[in-house]
Amino acid sequence: MFSYNVRGENIEVTKAIREYAEKKVSKLERFFTDVPDATAHVNLKVYPDKTAKAEVTIPLSFLVLRAEETTPDLYASIDLVVDKLERQVRKYKTKIHRKSREKGFEGIADVEVSPVEMPHAEIHEEPELEIVRSKRIDLKPMDSEEAVLQMNMLGHDFFIYTDADSNEINIVYRRKDGRFGLIETATL
Structure with a gap:
């Protein structure tokens, strides 16, 4: 179970905002079989131009989830930032599965992330990371x-x-x- 640290800059975090943020971020818990004692840091900002930014950081023992999103609507920012975090978890899960298949380790993919919530239709292979240019610099x-x-x-x-x-x-x-x-x- 995540604990939550919700704070606001240039905005008062009302009970409704706090509950909405916690409800949305708590959806990420389903991806983990054994959720450690982790604190989800939710930072909400409102700028003078009336845009709202939501930042969420969840430091876990094996992964740091972090995303931010800025839109004219605070609730939309929270929704979009949770979507980004879900994609990060899915990407991490895909990499773990691929590495376990390549190395021949059975069950390693299920150690930290729940396989139940990751339908195979949503898992897509990431392109190989390829360095296309190399540069050497002298540090002055x-x-x-x-x-x-x-x-x-x-x-x-x-x-x-x-x-x-x-x-x-x-x-x-x-x-x-x-x-x-x-x-x-x-x-x-």
């Missing part, structure tokens, strides 16, 4: 501001560089809202 030491400038000059949405202070490999990227994000790495 710089700070994050210079990396953003380099990224903009190249017209890319991300840029990989060596941080001049920490000497670690970092990534700057352009977010959907037009601002920038930074991913800092650490050597284990």
